[in-house]
Amino acid sequence: MESLSWINSPVEGLLVGTLVVFVIVWLPLMAYAWGGNVLRLGLLWSIRRVYRVRARGLENLPVEGGALLVCNHVSYVDALVLAAVSPRPIRFLSADYLQRKPLLGAFLRWAKVIPVSPERSKEAIRTASECLRRGEVVGIFPEGRLSRDGRVNAFKSGFELIARRGGAPVVPVNLGGLWGSIFSFAGGRFFWKLPRKIPYPVHITMGLPTDPRTMTADQARQTVLDLGVDAYEQKPELQEHLAWRSLLGLKANLDKELIVDRAQGRRGFKGGVVLALALGLAKRLRRECHEERIGLVLPPGAAGVVGNLAVVLAGKTPVNLNFTLGREAVTACIERAGIKTIMTVGPIKEKIDEKCPGFPWTEKQIDVKDALQGMSKLGIALRLAAAKLLPAGLLATLFGVPRKGGRAEAAILFTSGSDGAPKGVVLSHRNLIANCVQISLCRALPINETMLANLPIFHSFGFTVTVWVPLLYGLRTVYTPTPLDFKLAARAIREEKCGILLGTPTFFRPYLKRVDAADLASLKLAIAGAEKTPKGFHQAWEERFPKCFYLEGYGLTETTPVVGVNEPDILSDNPDDCVIGTRSGSIGRLFPGMAVRIRSLETDELQPLNQTGIVEFKGPNVFEGYLDEPEKTASVLREGWLTTGDLGRVDQDGFLYIEGRISRFSKIGGEMVPHGTVETAVARALGVDDSEIPLIAVSARQDPAKGEALVLLAAIDIDREALARSLAEAGLANLWIPREVRRVEEIPTLGSGKLDIKALKDLANTKV
Secondary structure, three states: OOOOOOOOOHHHHHHHHHHHHHHHHHHHHHHHHHOOHHHHHHHHHHHHHHEEEEEEOHHHOOOOOOEEEEEOOOEOOHHHHHHHHOOOOEEEEEEHHHHHOOOHHHHHHHOOOEEEOHHHHHHHHHHHHHHHHOOOEEEEOOOOOOOOOOOOOOOOOHHHHHHHHHOOOEEEEEEEOOOOOOOEOHHHOOOOOOOOOOOEEEEEEEOOOEOOOOOOHHHHHHHHHHHHHHHHHOOHHHHEOHHHHHHHHHHOOOOOEEEEEOOOOOEEEEHHHHHHHHHHHHHHHHHHOOOOEEEEEOOOOHHHHHHHHHHHHOOOEEEEOOOOOOHHHHHHHHHHHOOOEEEEOHHHHHHHHHHOOOOOOOOEEEEHHHHHHOOOHHHHHHHHHHHHHOOHHHHHHHOOOOOEOOOOEEEEEEEEOOOOOEEEEEEEHHHHHHHHHHHHOOOOOOOOOEEEEOOOOOOHHHHHHHHHHHHHHOOEEEEOOOOOOHHHHHHHHHHHOOOEEEEOHHHHHHHHHHOOHHHHOOOOEEEEOOOOOOOOHHHHHHHHOOOOEEEEEEEOHHHOOEEEEOOOOEOOOOHHHOEOOOOOOOOOEEOOOOEEEEEOOOOOOEEOOOOOEEEEEEOOOOOOEEOOOHHHHHHHEEOOEEEEEEEEEEOOOOEEEEEEEOOOEEEEOOEEEEHHHHHHHHHHHHOOOOOOOOOEEEEEEEEOOOEEEEEEEEOOOOOHHHHHHHHHHOOOOHHHOOOEEEEOOOOOEOOOOOEOHHHHHHHHHOOO
16 A cells, blocks of 8 residues: 655644544454454444445455465555455554554554565564464455556565465456445546545456466456456446436536537537427337337437437447448348338438439438427427426436336447448447446546547447437537548637547548648547557647647447557656656557457467467457348357457557457448458449459558558459449448458469468559
């Protein structure tokens, strides 16, 4: 444990330090260490008045004999809470300088706390080992310091010596939920903040005992992280319904301007108005639409947010359709999801009909703009009054808002599979709520800022981060209809004083040369995802906009989507309070509640995290499966672990590096383009789809503008312009049509007859 560095004067040290540390923390712990049943019951009673502790795996602690508990270190009361639920007394290790403090030191010695310091480490190891040999339980926090950002830092290896010399099993323990309490560093300070909730929910998960001869510091840390997933799963809000969470979020921000729509002029909407409009539209959906899923073709903005919210409030599933996929793919999505009604607005419908004649609109359509404008002012006023006057529970009952969701289907987003057919990613209420909670705790998206949002809602990044996070947490968001209109975005940033910009490197590129830096003077954070940031782009951005940090993140539709993101560093005059939040080339550290492992590409066996291999994730934001495709679901989900198809590694501080993709996709301008789909379309257009040997194949090369560019390799002569026209007429999306054709002698294949992907890539990247 650490010194109380927040105390700045002798008076504070005497009054606050003595009262808080002695009375609240060490006196009960000392009493527990003395083993008195009455005192222990008193400790449990007092802890349960402040914390709602839920413990799992306590049966894993050996009934007798020594055991070494290794735990993550989140707050000043970690030892107290763990001692309160442990069926056996625990002797903790603590910094020896605390034992030199008046009064406090005396109580620490009476509580049998083992002092440790760099100068006396051998003595501490010897004492702790002797305790283990005598059959006592010893507790240690191998990070050596309190977490400053809620994450689990690297473990020091000293505990390995203690366990091996003491001949006792190592029992990993995860302390979940204590981050955010007044005793943690959440908010950039200890103690000086109001409790979020009393009693405060805490989840303790104890793992299986492990042979001390085989447990290393890295393995122990990884096990604690894995246990953290189980602890995170216990959050009660994960069992709730997205509609209920949205209602709570909006009720907390009834009079705050939450949405600013800059599509045509400016229209601002307070939280209460958003809720009143969505409740009215939800009533209509329940009355007119009896199907469970509703299709949406809406741009970013008020219509998109209110439309999605209304569908969820009505207890139905929103299916935001990616209208850029092309006619055939969208038709397949509509049929698979059983969509009978599409919600849209006139202007976007006209644009789609112009660019994609024959777009498969359903027979029943609801124009969201007309529906909202057609609502009576009296009805809106009554719903707004109800939102202000009634408690949340009664309001939900009155308007039929569901409250329990959990693993039930909450949304479907379509992406393309390796065989070219669109795959429906089923996201549950648990998935979306978990990822929103994770994002809200992230320093990369401070809730007190204003965010500029223009990412398509049919993309998971736009869907979760720009629709649901603002609704659940009151993040003021300014919307423009498309990321391609960077001039409109820059004007909105300047006039609305936005501090956060979301996008992809492709969408950010025009800002570097075609936007006045003064227009983006209010920007503090530019968060990039969906495609890998080109080398040098990060530096170019911060040179052009020196007050704006460029932060790269990573996610997948199957992870709802955000897995992790680089965050601003935490700077302080106290070196112990400083946190490195960014690392060049990485996508940041995983969100709390997530675990990662690396599987060998060659052997399919698990391997050390610092070795490059196939990345797998586990956590409450990992999706439930593909829509009506159990075989494809089973191919990527193994006992809750998602196989990503991406190659990556993790460094000793937990930063994740994505080093390549093994699946046959290209990310072009943020869009995932499946090579197999393009090959099938090309072969059909050329009339070679029944050939016994492959005559064409698709690969990709790096492209400085869009990330990657498709390259069509052909063993026959091809007229590219004629092929492009045929593919467009067949309904293939423009982004999926190869811009480059290369003539080769033959298409390389493996002995099995499959395409040689590596050889294809080499051909595509060979300079001509």
